[in-house]
Amino acid sequence: MFFVLILFRRTISGDALHSLRRSLSDPDNVLQSWDPTLVNPCTWFHVTCNQDNQVTRVDLGNSRLSGHLVPELGELKQLQYLELYKNQISGNIPEELGKLTNLISLDLYSNNLTGSIPESLGNLKSLIFLRLNNNKLTGQIPRALTNIKSLKVMDLSSNDFCGTIPVSGPFEHFPMKSFEGNPRLDGPELLGSVAYDSGCN
């Protein structure tokens, strides 16, 4: 009967995705099926749910979307794949994305995102794929990312990061091409008795 109750009230995930829809501009009407009056978003296209009707994937890559991301995305607690690549989305990466501890893939590449990578992304303990390349992101690469042991694929190329590149944890294995196209990036961090970090302004 618990599940009956889920039917009869709006859901947090539906509201979160509806906030995203209101914040995006959608000329191709790819979000046409995102009907806020439906019980939950599991029947919406480009949304995938698990057996408990929790949203596990949002697939909106290459959809000519513009506008901003919203902090409400952090409410999708079972989200595993957030695919928003190859659009014209601008604004910051909301720090609330750090709440998505089940996230396996965060693909925001090829957009117009600005600001820095939130430190909170270091909390994404299940993350395997992190691709933020081809944006206008700035600031330092947060050291918190070195704590994500599962990280296998990272691409931060073609942005405006500064400071040094972490070398510990998963960063030991990332090829240099994951960081190319960042003119102000100083190269790998030198670990030793003297801390070397040119910092950013």
Added chain:
Amino acid sequence: MQDPTGALATWNVSTHFCTWDGVLCSNTSQQQQVKGLLLDSRQLKGALSPEIGNLLTLSYLNISNNIFHGSIPRELGKLASSLTHLDLSHNAFNDSVPASLANCTLLTFLDLNTNFLSGSFPEFITNFTQLSYLDLSSNSITGNTPRDIGLLSASLQFFQLYNTQLTGSIPRSLMNCSKLVWLDVSNSLLSEALPSDWTRLSSTLEELNLDNSGFSGNVPETLGNCTMLTVLHLHNNSLTGEIPSSLGELRSLQDLKLYYNHLSGPVPSSLTNCTHLVYFELSGNNLTGGIPEEIGRLSLVEWLTFSMNPLLEGSIPHSIDGCTQLRQLSLYQTNLEGVLPSSLFNLSKLERLSLEDCAFSGRLPELVGNLSSLSIKLDVSHNNFEGPIPAGLGKLSNLQGLYLQGNNFEGHLPHQLSELRSIIEMDVSCSLISGTIPTSFSRLASLSKLYIRNTQIAGPIPDIFADLQNLQVLDLSRNMLVGSIPQSLATLYNLELILDLSSNRLTGSIPSSFGNMVRLQEMHLSGNMFTGRIPSAFGGCVGMQILDLSHNRLEGDVPDALGEMISLEHLDMSHNRLSGSLPSSIGDLPKLISLNVSYNMLEGVIPENGVYRTLSASAFVGNPRLSMDSPLSRSRSSDERIHWKTRIISVLLAAIVTLYCLRYYMKRKEASALDLPLWRRVFMRRKKVSGLLEEGEEDRCSNLEVELRPWRL
């Protein structure tokens, strides 16, 4: 106060204040006085200065939609003799409404909505006997609704208290406010029954929003007297009883939403008199009877939803084509039945047709191609439709979702389906369709999820996947597909979610290029005749959560590289011809929950690391040369208990073996249409690794596709 956009750039002492932007002065007397401040939507930020109280001639103050914060200054109370219009809405004011505001009894307009105001409802508002417009919505106000709101009966026209934490009921005295035009107390914690007598509001009330709260009891019959009503929102409450037929008197009604309540009884046919209805939504109730025969009188209706009324019965009335403006028709999860009237297919503006989980029968006619506006979806799944899948479906060039599963459709898949150039999801599972998968499906470039499971489809898997780069789910399980995996499928590296080819008659080897499906989450290849080795390239599948290779003819070692599949939760390689020893690398997989290697030809000793320690004997049974003889006995406890447990296990095993033997012989007696070896049919009644239940050898779909039908558990 900060002014980031320079909206107040004109505010400098060198010019007269009456020329400043946003300042409204009176132009009567010689001495000009500030009558009003209109400063909305200027991104102004900061506290509202107490000096505002010095503008003693101010009658109009509107600073809506800025970023003012802090408390509302109590000095506003000093404006008691002039202030008539106060709009502080859409800011960030907090704390409670200052008590000094009680002096402002001349107020006709008071709007504080969308702030962070707290405390209880300011009762002094009931003394504002000229108040016409009141909005305190979207704040954190708690406590009860104002009992004496009826004192404003001579003036109150707009009363909005939505999105608050107010509890209790709608004040009875509100029913005296005979000038009320607009009432909104939706999205609240209000409960209890609605007031029963709305007659005094009958000549003025136009919009009534009581949705998304906890209201109980009946829909008041006297609402039928409020003939000016255009919007009636009672949805998402706990209302019971019948829909009063008096609502048929509401000739101006455009928007009627009663969905998600516990309403019973029939849909009153009088509602077909409300010919201005645009939104007619009754879903999620316990309504009985049928759709009113004269539904076609609603010539302006765009959204018609009766879904989720399990007792609703009868057929779709022929008059449905009178609803010429219909865009969405939702009748799913009802007991509606019969053949679809051909008039249904005249609805040329229909964008979404949801008829799933009902008892409709007959054919889906070629006429379906006339629904040229169908875009979001056409869902007729889980009914009793029969006959061929109409080629006319190919005309629906805007259709994104096509769901035909769980019916008795037969014949071949029409190649015209490849003309559905907008299709994103297609499901033709659980039917009697036969023939082959059309090669023209290569044109379905936007296809994301394709389900052709549990049918009589045969022939090879066509080599069509090179252009299906958006494909996330490919489910071709439980058919009679033969041949090997075509090249374009072996190299479909973008496949992201599920590949299910289980329970077919596929042969050949598992391509090592599957190792490039880096992001694939589930792969099910069980119940086929795959030969050759398990490719060690699978180690590249770092996204894979479920891998089921069971019930094939795979041989060779279990590759060490499987230990690189860091996302793996369930791994089933049982019922093959695998040899060699078990790699310890698998034991260290961080997320592995279940492993099954039973019924192979494995040898050596079972490793003792990681996950291997937690597995029971059933994971390894049927490998005669596999040493079960490790110190880490499968039920770890003291020697005595080991003895006792081994005894129980052997008795159980004997019983299970006897049962399976019995089944085996019973199956032998029943000839099955599926030409499968007996041993495989015996084991077909099994729980799928991913947790989804299968229903043995029946042709009907079980309720598996949760992602398409969220109400199903």
